[in-house]
Amino acid sequence: SGIFAINDNGTHWLDKIQPANDCLIHRGPDFHSTVLLGKAALGHCRLSIIDTSEAGNQPFVDSSGRYHMVLNGEIFNFKEIRNELLGLGYSFRSDSDTEVLLYAFIQFGKEVLNRLRGFFSFAIFDKQEDSIFIARDRFGVKPLYYYLNEDVLIFASEMKALIAAGIPREINPVALYRYFSLNYIPGSDSIYKGVKRMEPGTWMKVSSKGKECASYYTLADIHLQNNKPLNYQDACKQLEKALNEAVELRMISDVPLGAFLSGGIDSSIITALASKHTDHLKTFSIGFKDEPMFDETRYAKIIADKYKTDHTAFELSTDDMFDCLFDMLDCIDEPYADSSALAVFILSKYTRKEVTVALSGDGADEMFGGYNKHRAEYRMMHQGLLEKLVSLGSPLWGVLPQSRNNPLSNRFRQLNRFANAMKQSPADRYWSLCSISSANEVSQLLKYKDTGIVSDYISGLTNVFGYFDRMSSLEASLSADMNMVLPDDMLVKVDRMSMANALEVRNPFLDHKVVELAFSIPLDWKIDNYQQKKILKDSFKTLLPDEILNRRKHGFEVPLLKWFRGDLKDKIENHWLNPSFVESQNLFNPIYIQQLLKKVQSSNPGDSVAKVWALISFQNWWIKYHG
Missing domain, CATH: 3.60.20.10 (Aminohydrolase, N-terminal nucleophile (Ntn) domain)
Known part of the structure; x- marks a missing residue:
């Protein structure tokens, strides 16, 4: 300071x-x-x-x-x-x-x-x-x-x-x-x-x-350099060398060092490379006993066994997570509502008991096209019969039950988002795929009626939307992610949650030499009809078992819906979103909030859970710093 x-x-x-x-x-x-x-x-x-x-x-x-x-x-x-x-x-x-x-x-x-x-x-x-x-x-x-x-x-x-x-x-x-x-x-x-x-x-x-x-x-300078590798094999070798060097550099420490190991591609690669440079790497993962859909500890153990790491899996119940919720919210000194921050907070808290520094796989998804929205953008650029049928099915997806907490209703939610996104320009589509609430929904929530604000809220982000004017929509999406999603969501999450626990997290993928190589690689080496992060998998396939290479990407969902209907219901209705308190703030439309809360309790909650979580996180912050 x-x-x-x-x-x-x-x-x-x-x-x-x-x-x-x-x-x-x-x-x-x-x-x-x-x-x-x-x-x-x-x-x-x-x-x-x-x-x-x-x-x-x-x-x-x-x-x-x-x-x-x-x-x-x-x-x-x-x-x-x-x-x-x-x-x-x-x-x-x-x-x-x-x-x-x-x-x-x-x-x-x-x-x-x-x-x-x-x-x-x-x-x-x-x-x-x-x-x-x-x-x-x-x-x-x-x-x-x-x-x-x-x-x-x-x-x-x-x-x-x-x-x-x-x-x-x-x-x-x-x-x-x-x-x-x-x-x-x-x-x-x-x-x-x-x-x-x-x-x-x-x-x-x-x-x-x-x-x-x-x-x-700036990332724009990298695009202008145009130092493209000669061929695919050459690029794989360069990537392997650059990332290995980045990992080795980040192992410099005079205090105990370990690595986060989720069992996904990115953390598995970091663990495989780090284990080359030490005989006793400590690795850490988090398991969710009550949420088998999101528990990846089995995959983390495969990598830990292969590289003989000193591995610790913190097996948590839903109650254990809930016990950390208020400590996590207390860290937030500016409104922030990525609910997966809770998992990072808990992992950091337990990891800090063993080490002071942890390596992490952050950045790979943004650089190599690992997110669902990247796959969606690729499919919109290469439309076939299936994509056209999804688009035609738009009225149906809109009425089917939608929720992130169930595999089938989550698929309906994704189909609905895909169908709606197909109707938009690439830049508008990017924003809507990143968004939890549409401009219309935010306008209904907030009492501000200045139309200038509504137009400013996107137009100011020129370092994000400028890419859509000068490159393909998918390349622009990756670049925009590096300029917005990575620094303003992902890295905020990692920094605040780890440093709240006095744990330093290092990100080898974000060594600038690795990033520059990644953005010199042609797009079709990253994502094609069959797979995402293609060149990353091919560069390190000798280090990773097939079970890790071929598994689908798993996100993590905090069981918010369950808590909103149970443990947090009273606090939401009588504290954070109490109608008289909301009225006194003069920021929000209380009627819209009540509609959201009704939707949370309905059989078709959709994205209302994430919207209510944004309100809870804001209100908790407001009470702490403005109450």
Whole structure:
């Protein structure tokens, strides 16, 4: 966390650094400290991973006393950069990546960002120049929020620190519309006007002279490079080499390290590669005793046995999950309603008892076309008789029972979404396949009647929708996922849920060399008539048993419907969505909410469960921060 006074009016904010930093101790319980530096104040909470000695504590200051830095994350190639700096005459007092990054910035300036392999958000205060430089990693693995006006810049890894610093809290109606569309907030806007999320791959410098900001890395640049592999076999070899190197780099740690192992393709590949670089890899999976449709522990065990990992499967009942629900909701300091966050929270909580760092397979679905919506888009691009029949059956799918909690009704739900999506343009289709609620449904829910808000809520996302004008609809979908779904949903989920438990999660698929290779590969090497993530499976087929290679992708559904009809029914009706409380907020249409609650209790709940979950998550947040 940090505060920078742009002028004398901003200096009264500086003493807020302590309460802001105290909010982040869950992220770094090993050491925490703040420092006042004239026009700046910096705070840091440390999760000790590389050089666990006091020499690596932050805020970190260079030998001259001019530069002070705070870093959230890891620089995996720091030893290589350190050797280069040693050759240039620098000396070091620690073995930390923090010190290497600071001196590399002093030597190379903002160009250092292109040299880094890692995930990070960091800030460097130049005491002599009275300026501050902040930056975020290429794909947004590590978060960075900031509030900026003419007097002050306040920044932190989580919104709760900005709230503790006392920033103005006026709800951003565009962000609210987006939240209730997707169940998360996409893009650089946050739930509050005036608070922004730094976009992935960008930097900003602020001083009394003004603000400079720029992007140093975008996915669009990768598309322009056009470094396509010569042939399929060549691409498989390159992918195997790049991912193996990314895994090896991410095993650098001075504390215990393990890997998440769900039994899916992505985590199985990471486990197979990681086990090459250590003799005693610990792996962790989560099982659901009461939900056999979603229990994947059998597949995780196949991989664990093959690679002789020290494997732990946490077998949970529905009651065990429910016991963690309120702790998980309590982590959320900005509306967020991806219900699978509960599974990540629980897995992180139990994993942290054994290790401090875990490898994960995040990013592969977005890069290689692993989601159901990618298969749907492919089929719409290659329509045959079956697709046309599904489209013609639209009136039927609409009246059949729909729910995510039953295989047959879930299939009806998917057919209905597919048939409706076929009628739309590729960009509109992408948004609707990502959405939980349509624009019309959100308009019915919210009391805002400003038509400008309704048009703004999509038009502002140019870094997502711009792709649909210049490439095929499926390529555009993958690129849009990398720019929206990955940083704003998936990585938010992993960061908040793991760091709530002081567990660092590393994502080898998101090494920029792996991503660049993935986006140089032709689309038909990723997805065809028969399979998704084709090249990923072929590149690693010698490492994985057929049972893993050939199984269908499984999502995980938290048993929300069961809880909404049982354990949570009273709390929903008399607390979160109590009609008089809803009326007093003046945000929502109470009649629409009552209709949603009726649908949840009906024989055809459809997507009402996910919509009510978005409301619960919002209301829980509202009560905590606005109650």
